[in-house]
Amino acid sequence: MDSIKVNQEKCILCGLCADACPTEFITMGNLGPQATGVSCIACGHCVAVCPVEALDNVKAPLGQQLPLEKVPVLDAETAARFLRARRSIRRYKEDAVPREKILQLLDIARFAPTGSNTQGVAYHVIDNADTLRKITSAVIDWMEEQVEKGSPWAPYFAASINKYRKTGQDVILRGAPCLIVAISAKKFLPRGRDNTHFSLAYAELYAPAILLGTCWAGFFEACAASNYQPLINLLSLPEEMAVTGGLMVGYPQFNYKRLVDRNPLQVTWQ
Ligand SMILES: Cc1cc2nc3c(=O)[nH]c(=O)nc-3n(C[C@H](O)[C@H](O)[C@H](O)COP(=O)(O)O)c2cc1C
Secondary structure, eight states: OOSEEEOTTTOOOOOHHHHHOTTSOEEEETTEEEEOSSOOOOOOHHHHHOTTSOEEETTSOGGGSOOOSSOOOOOHHHHHHHHHHOOOOOOBOSOOOOHHHHHHHHHHHTTSOOGGGOOOOEEEEEOOHHHHHHHHHHHHHHHHHHHHTTOTTHHHHHHHHHHHHHHOOOTTTTTOSEEEEEEEEGGGTTHHHHHHHHHHHHHHHHGGGGTOEEEEOHHHHHHHHTTOHHHHHHHOOOTTEEEEEEEEEEOBSSOOSSOOOOSOOOOOOO
């Protein structure tokens, strides 16, 4: 089967599809675009850029790309405030998050960009309170082992361990009713982890639009990445998959009243 289909009656020979192709897969011939390259990464640019719907691509079908009449552009101030208002949420209401809402969140996460459009991120969602408690407990046990081994993180870990042991407060998953565990094929590392982080960033930014709050679960991820067996056993993942990220999700207990501030901007020019 041809990898691209050109409707010759519609094609106006503008060449935008070939220009937009990032891998030189499409080139322009006298009769219009041709698939002459070796690698199509299924990014769909050729189809999306065509002004007359003349091009279809087996790997990025026209029928699956929703029409976009006008690119929605936030004004600069709204966009800046939106991005600077994002905060890590570490206190959640007890309410469960409906699974449809988590799916809505992940259905945006999957649109994040990835190197060469490789994607390769899947999600294992845990919303069972008992399993979440066991995960926190396993991560704390792992942290204790790290402290005993003299890990450079020991002073930081010690405070969390102490609080958990004294109060039982969930210092790992912050009492979130849901943990999104991003997973990628072990053979796809480290790229799978990079791709995961873009996708979770999308989820994090979209979450407030559906009234959710999130926080990255870095301790959890570090523990899983060290292949700590008691934690791995709790996750019941397929053997070939690795944990590449974690995101706590729930309804925030409160809102922040200030925009994020950071270190001063550092830029060099050449
Ligand atoms: C990769 C990554 C891992 C993180 N891991 C944790 C974590 O395990 N626990 C936690 O409470 N916050 C975690 N955070 C949240 C950071 O502490 C937080 O982003 C930072 O302090 C800035 O605060 P803000 O997100 O509210 O702007 C993590 C953030 C990132 C990006």
